[in-house]
Amino acid sequence: MKKRLISTLLVAAMAVSLVACGGGDKKDAAKKSDSESKKSTNTDVLNINLASEPAHLDPALNSSVDGGCLAVNSFVGLYTYDKDGKLVPALSDGEPEISEDKTTYTFKLIKSKWSDGSELTAKDFAYSWNRAAAEATASDYSYLFDVIDKNDDGTLKVTADDDYTLTVQLASPCAYFLDLCAFPTFMPVPQASVEAADKDGSNPGAWAQEAGFVCNGAYTLDKWSHNESMVYVKNDNYYDAKNVTMKELHFMLSDDMTAVYAAYNSGDLDFIDEVPTDEIAKAKESDEFHVIDTLGTYYVAFNVNSEMFKDKTPEQAAKMREAMSLMIDRKYIVETVAQTDQKLANSFIPALVADGNGGKFKKDGYFDAEKTGADNAKEAIKLLEDCGYTFKDNGDGSYKISPALTVNYILNTMDSHQKIAEAIQQDLAVIGIDMKISSEDWNVFLEDRKQGKYDVAREGWLLDYDDPINMLEIFTTDSGNNDPQFGKDVKSWAPQNWDKYDELIKQIRVETDSDKRIDLMHQAEDMLMDTWAVVPLYEYNDMYMEKSNVSGDYANLFGMKYFMYTTKK
Structure with a gap:
């Protein structure tokens, strides 16, 4: 379920709203x-x-x-x-x-x-x-x-x-x-x-x-x-x-x-x-002040049909997204913005999610979440060079990219989302990528993501039930929650043959052998992460004051x- 919501106008000092948590x-x-x-x-x-x-x-x-x-x-x-x-x-x-x-x-x-x-x-x-x-x-x-x-x-x-x-x-x-x-x-x-x-x-x-x-x-x-x-x-x-x-x-x-x-x-x-x-x-x-566990991931989504990937092969588009993922300093975001000891995410499915067979689903992660950030600049630059970009060392730890690369990042109005976006903006600027930030009212934000009217977007997902399929099935071609636009109006640079992913999800839904089902779900997550269109930042927990x-x-x-x-x- 999509995490965190709308923007509205505060009119009165006395107000009322929902969300209480207990057990922390x-x-x-x-x-x-x-x-x-x-x-x-x-x-x-x-x-x-x-x-x-x-x-x-x-x-x-x-x-x-x-x-x-x-x-x-x-x-x-x-x-x-x-x-x-x-x-x-x-x-x-x-x-x-x-x-x-x-x-x-x-x-x-x-x-x-x-x-x-x-x-x-x-x-x-x-x-x-x-x-x-x-x-x-x-x-x-x-x-x-x-x-x-x-x-x-x-x-x-x-x-x-x-x-x-x-x-x-x-x-x-x-x-x-x-x-x-x-x-x-x-x-x-x-x-x-x-x-x-x-x-x-x-x-x-x-x-x-x-x-x-x-x-x-x-x-x-x-x-x-x-x-x-x-x-x-x-x-x-x-x-x-x-x-x-x-x-x-x-x-x-x-x-x-x-x-x-x-x-x-x-x-x-x-x-x-x-x-x-x-x-x-x-x-x-x-x-x-309380903090309790939840099952979910704060992440960034790329629109795989975005024009920023035009004239690239699907493999090059994935490398561009991987490069930008490597530049995001997740540790800084958790320590200075989120601040409630969230676990850095190196996979989309959180560590606490069950595998449906008495164990935990997560295997080894897909990248070193501790190392991400400016320390990865050279690796990120190499990936982008493979996509046709060149770089000039500015002599101060930053680089100029050519041709210019501009990324438009959308988010819903909220202080924490804005600060996370600004942190990512600074991370990408190290290698010359210019990230523009657009804050939108919630309903506009939801619709723009759903319709693919964005380059990069703030995302979050809390599981609806404790099974990995819930975090994988949202990315099928026909899912109303498929914000990255996988399999939709496919461009030449988008991930190809997404029907294979759709078929994997169908197999998972009918598979009765637990071990085979778990293996199929790992295959699906591998396929998803290989696109680098879904970039996890940290695993959610839930803060509240009561x-x-x-x-x-x-x-x-x-x-x-x-x-x-x-x-x-």
Whole structure:
């Protein structure tokens, strides 16, 4: 799931937004006393900063972490995650019945309701899953439904046997299928509302673009001032409403981290998940500062169809990208910008990701992440010379490149992303590459990446479930998350025969032999990394600050934050 989001305008000092994490160890040294941290006194309202307004609140259309956080608090599926990060049944009445060949799942559903009081049945799941998988819906995550077998007419083999029995026929055994059942894209949506708001099928997400839409989660969206704030209120029809402790969630929508941090320190916010880069060192001294593990990678993506590679062979284009990767000083970025002991990344898939067979997936990395930076200038220059460039030594440790090479780098508005971009800009300048930085509003940024309207872009991915395939399948030709444009409108200098990668992913999805499956996934990552279009910088962890009088919220390894059981003293 795409990490970190939008830009918005901070209008009021009092604001509210979503994202709380739990389970992190508090800092032990140099703690500030509680008296130094102002707190709000309304114990029924949790004030949170979300950092951005997601493009979609429809769980089938959302592809961002912040939007996912909103989804898990306003929708619920067959499964969910508890405070210990354990996958547990939600609307499924216990564990499903699974056939001996592990391809047929039969779920018995508990009785539950939509927020408008109407009954929620197995038919709602059958409808919602087919809708999310349908091409007309244009869900970035439609490919996740490829694990389910299809009928001759292309619909999913998902059957509502009766109001509370759902049968799912998989194309082949899928070890992470129940994890998918907790993912937002697999959450039900109300058919009547969806179809009433989109009669001609031109705007699938129209039904959830204003406050008051029907949902089935712990909270409903009561008020929405676009790009400023959201107010969510407790949903009395939620299946576990008796245990929901916080009456309202107030979300502040802003990526102005200086203003957000000031609002937190003044007591107007209870929770923030970003701190201005220049304030992190000081914030870490507080016992309200937390860091928890997540599964994900901060990386840079190259558009393989960018005109900067024109007249190069695919091999030369890859060498150009490799040269620029070698020049990025990852250690400097982690130590001076990120600052929460992130692990330097030398592969796209993080070290903690499981291999699906009881072990960890990661093998040896693809480069020395510790050595990257100016120390690699000569190696980077050699790669670029192989691509037709020449260099003149300026005598001060820098070089002039000929012909001139300009790179346009896009990012979404946020202090930390800007500083990382500036660090990369300085690294590339050592060998004469001129990098221009363009900051864009989140929705524009998302669309430009998706449409390939960029040279280089800031990227981040948090796993949706703990399996390497999740980080590999996003780069198939037909994936809505394929920002590097692999296999799309292929130019002569782009990676060729990307259908081989697509075929690898298809094989992985149906392979039942664990060892063979792991080998296929390593082959896929090798093929991906050989393009040098995906350049990992560091492995994510998740920082947040939370008032000491707040507890009970929690997060899973995939960046989802759950607030329904929060308490505030």
